[in-house]
Amino acid sequence: MKVEHVHRIETEFAGRTLVIETGKMAKQAAGSAFLRFGDTAVLAAVTVSPGVSTLPFFPLTVEYREKTYAAGKIPGGFIKREGRPSEKEILACRLIDRSIRPLFPDGFKNEIQVFVTVLSADQENDADVLGLLAASLALSLSNIPWNGPIGGVRVGRVDEHWILNPTFQQLEISELDLTVSGTADSIVMVEGGALELSEDDVLEALKVAHKGIKELLGTLQKVIDKSAVPKMAWTKPDPDPAVTARVREVAEGPIRQAINGQDKATRAASVKAVKTDILGGLAEEFPEATRDVAAELGEIEYLAMREQVLESGERVDGRKLDVVRPISVDVGLLPRTHGSALFTRGQTQSLVAVTLGTADDEQRIDSIDVAGETTKSFMLHYNFPPFSTGEVKMIRGTSRREIGHGTLAERALQPLLPQYEDFPYTLRVVSEILESNGSSSMATVCGGAMALMDAGVPIKSPCAGVAMGLVKDDSRVAVLTDILGSEDHLGDMDFKVAGTADGITSIQMDIKIEGLDLKIMKDALERARKARLHILKEMAKALPAPRPELSPYAPRILSIQIKPDKIGDLIGPKGKTIRGIQDTTGARINVDDSGLVMVSSVGGEGGEQALEMIRSIVTEPEVGKVYEGPVKSTTAFGAFIEILPGVEGLLHISELQHARTERTEDVVKRGDVVKVKLLEVDERGRMKLSRKALLPKG
Known part of the structure; x- marks a missing residue:
């Protein structure tokens, strides 16, 4: 009978609350566990098939699913439900699978499914290591034969301080992101990255992780002692001793010879030929034991390679233990x-x-x-x-x-x-x-x-x-x-x-x-x-170092920082201005909210042209600088000159030339391009220009 009493343990781990609860959810599974760390929570449920699989490998499947409701979100797109697993979910599946698979007993072939669901995400604590811990507990509580439990932790290092189960925010500044699983005695799985840490630092991280794992296992064991059920009866299939002895007699020598060779294909062909010959030769002697003969041939190959390495230090391709291939x-x-x-x-x-x-x-x-x-x-x-x-x-x-x-x-x-x-x-x-x-x-x-x-x-x-x-x-x-x-x-x-x-x-x-x-x-x-x-x-x-130049077919990216209040000027009404620059130059322009403008083009000319056009739009007029621009309009008191795109200043009639000017049009007309000097910008932003300042005195 399964024990259906609810058991709950609340403890502290790595400075946060860890809650473990069993017997309340998913009671029809072979084993289940609900774990919460901070406000991140997962449910793990495991099931086992009653019959033995005929597959040639151990049929374990692990599924890890993140529900968007866990973070108060609704899936995007047209179909408002979770779809195929994301890369993050697939990586978490592999993390759990690789941790638990080695601990199933050799020869156990019933199908196993481990299903981990993320039910709550606090956006501080990653659910993957919590899912690993929940899967370990669910297997330990179930009737499935398994040599657990195991614990799992993540290790980070910030300012020379080791951190167990660092938050997402801490990982952003951490030198290390290492996930480790193991038993009380040893390490089972390692996965992670680092910022060029030494081997000694990595070993120290593993020691820190193992200490945390043992602490977690002490907590898990309290739950297992109260709630675990007896393991299911199973028998490891043993081949007929006569078959085993006969296969070893005829196969050990030929296989030891066949496994050696420089080339993979040659080795594989030689081993296959030996196995095929022996299977055919023993088919009449053991007509009902073909599968047992094949399994024993595989075992002989396994033992032959291992014994050769351990006994002589010689590998199947002829290398010594520490030699890298060409x-x-x-x-x-x-x-x-x-x-x-x-x-x-x-x-x-x-x-x-x-x-x-x-x-x-x-x-x-x-x-x-x-x-x-x-x-x-x-x-x-x-x-x-x-x-x-x-x-x-x-x-x-x-x-x-x-x-x-x-x-x-x-x-x-x-x-x-x-x-x-x-x-x-x-x-x-x-x-x-x-x-x-x-x-x-x-x-x-x-x-x-x-x-x-x-x-x-x-x-x-x-x-x-x-x-x-x-x-x-x-x-x-x-x-x-x-x-x-x-x-x-x-x-x-x-x-x-x-x-x-x-x-x-x-x-x-x-x-x-x-x-x-x-x-x-x-x-x-x-x-x-x-x-x-x-x-x-x-x-x-x-190639000892990066090439000094990019490929001629790669885009060139140039950047310019503009004032945020100039973003509207660059984009223009309904995007007209920025589209015009892109159409003219062939460059692509991206603008972020901070005013950082990124200009990309294949080949540098289009990008440089676009950058110059952007500068002309966003550049602030500078007193004392000379500008060239068209006359936009003329009046009785002077002309208005566009010194920058969309920026006009007044060229007063008295600043047209040194001599007296009766009519503005006697010197400049609408559409003329003239050079002027910016003399002054008043408190209202009005600009005073001078053509006279650029002319020699006559």
Whole structure:
């Protein structure tokens, strides 16, 4: 019987109130939990299928949904309901999935769904780590076999002070944004970015995070002790020992030999040939156990690779543990893009293109995290077509993996971009993965940095990334540098670290075992630093610094600051003036409320012409300065001259010439263009002009 009593705990964490409540909502789920931190609140519900799945992988799905009502908003557009998940929601799904997946028992194959809903958003506290905590509690309270609970926190650093679960406002000035999940004994998942922090600083952040995780786990355990139900009975399927023994007898030697080779395709073909031969040879002997034979062949491959690494330090492609694959870099390949680079490391290859745009190209974002709409001027998009691994697959839009990898690479490059005020461009970086055999996201970081420099973007310094791996048994540990796809698949860890020569800018760790201690992570970080420095040296051979000039096909952006009360003059009635400038010059003009005017054009001439026209409209008349303009009208007492667009002054008849003038029209007529000097501007803004002051005395 499920316990349906309501249990509620209220405590303090990181200086804010944390409320945990169970037994009140979503009682038909296998487990559920309602958590509130500040005024941000989430509900997590988990369910499990009664039958065992026949899928060849563990069928866990995680959904994370933000409701706009949580922030007192109504969805925009014509359809007034939430649509497909945003990138923020997809990233939160991945965050939770990667944290909880390693803790399910090996062999458990029932379908699991974890559903996290954001019900309230205070626009101070991010709901993603709260959703992770709620999912952990819901799983622990349910009948689903799971080796939790886990805790999750975000870590920031402001003015040398570590902050647990920093607010959105604190993150804006933080040197670090790191999300960490783990058990009481070890760390399970890491994801985040930093402003070139050292490896020691990152390790210290992990220690701070783990301390906070243990505090949270103490609170969760109080609820679990009161409300958890017995776990469901399940049995790990055990193959027939006779089948296992026979497969090992005939397969261990051939597979150990087949897994080794310089080339991915050769290795894969050799392993496939061995497996096919053995499956065919044992089909008559074990006609009802084909699936068990195939599973055991996979297990033999898994153990063979791991034992080879642990025993001899030799990897399947012949490298030692700390060797980076051969690197080649080409820049400027694509003639009409604003910047491009082809980065190849072993059999992983990324073609990266950079496009420079204007403020019109910024991405507009409406989220529950802020009251209004925000914009984004730097985007990195990662594409992983099936041909990159030699496969045929359906194309169903951008995958969660592509979004996650793109965000990881974007986070690595973001801190190195120039300030928007100094380089007011919208930047889009696109990575096309042309070949993949491990660490394509880190190839994107390297290629992205090179393409930005090829485009002439003055980034602070080049950035490189590398993926570290791990093979671990009870007593032996091997940390691998620059892992292959098979080492990722058959190993225990995928630890990606990106940064410059001065420090780390992005980090991500996923594991397949129940946790890692900080000693192993310290070793991995140091090896990653050495590999990163090596990669940066190879990149510098192709292009050591950003190009001094932009591509001739990139827009040129010029700026001018005008007084806010002049914005109306620039725009003109119904936008007539600004449209006229754009039509005449071909430039694009953007004006913000502060009076900052941005002028963009392909090629510099149109922009300079537009800027000059803008100056002529908004420039304040200056006493003592000489102006040239048309005569707009004449009177008995003088002429009115337009010295600036829309700005007229009086050229009195006595200031026309040194000699006496009987009629204004004897000297100037309407339409004449004359040079005049501004003598005076009175308290009413009236301007006194002189032509005489510019003439030699006769």
